[in-house]
Amino acid sequence: MEVVRDERGGATVVLDGHPQSYVDTDDPLLLVFEYVQHLALVLEALRPDPAPLRVTHVGGAGMTLARWIHRVHPGSPQIVLEPDTALTELVRRELPLPRGHRIRVRPQTGEDGIAALRDASADVVVVDAFDRGRVPGTLAGQRWAREVARVLAPGGLLLVNTADRPGLHWVARLGATLQTHLPYVGQLVLREVDKGKRFGNVVLVCSSAPLDDVTLTRSAARAAFPTRWRPAAEVAAATRRAGVQPFGEVGEPSPAPPEVGRLGLR
Structure with a gap:
């Protein structure tokens, strides 16, 4: 476990030989990895008001997105659920959080941490948790979906960073599971991943209220990486046509990536 600095002034948190986060403490708006840019894109599109947001992060690492939210939505109370205390201590020591932040790190798993939160206590929940490059099955089943939906305020957003092989069958099953509680x-998704050209990340955007497809489509078209927004109606129709079934109470881990360590970067 180490922090590797580069010539740009930023740093990469490396765990077990694999990069976990890229952080520039002087410029928290610098987001290097495409899926982190996608998470920020959704918040910029759907929550443009700079007012504080109540945000819970499942998975912390370098807390790149939490730093971005602190800059874009000053005063946001944020909870980070990160069970790896050694990792958190390293990040605090080598990549200190900004002054005046309201980011609180709890040494808990996502399941335990979410279960302890009050009903409707989060405007946004961000799930970005990987174990050896795979989303754990405990963060994919009906029990998990119920708990996350309970914690979200009415009309709140659940953002989930996932990863799948071409065909995106696992992502479809996760989406069907979440849809039972967040319609x-x-x-x-990157266009080359959407077209089945390679294994890659997909960000799921979930809510109890309709999403602004027009704004999200326009924002995706302006993304630095070729990106596509797939509206909820399109995703639901494709799920029905394919006969995709939701996971049970506990889900299945996402497929292993071709090269563990390339995904789950924060």
Whole structure:
């Protein structure tokens, strides 16, 4: 476990030989990895008001997105659920959080941490948790979906960073599972991943209220990487046609990536 600095002034958190986060403490708006840009894109599109947001992060690492939210939505109370205390201590020591932040790190798993939160206590929940490059099955089943939906305020957003092989069958099953509790589930995805050209990340955007497809489509078209927004209605129709079934109480881990360590970067 180490922090590797580069000539740009930023740093990469490396765990077990694999990069976990890229952080520039002087410029928290610098987001290097495409899926982190996608998470920020959704918040910029759907929550443009700079007012504080109540945000819970499942998975912390370098807390790149939490730093971005602190800059874009000053005063936001944020909870980070990160069970790896050694990792958190390293990040605090080498990549200190900005002054005046309201980011609180709890040494808990996503399941335990979410279960301890009050009903409707979060405007946004961001799930970005990987174990050896795979989303754990405990963060994919009906029990998990119920708990996350309970914690979200009415009309709140659940953003989930996932990863899948071509065909995106696992992502479809996760989306179907979440849809049983949060009816509107759209996808933000790189075009080459959407076309089945390679294994890659998909960001699921979920809510109890309809999503602004027009704004998200326009924002995706302006993304630095070729990106497509798949509206909830399109995703739901494709799921029905394919006969995709939701996971049970506990889900299945996402497929292993070709090269563990390339995904789950924060």
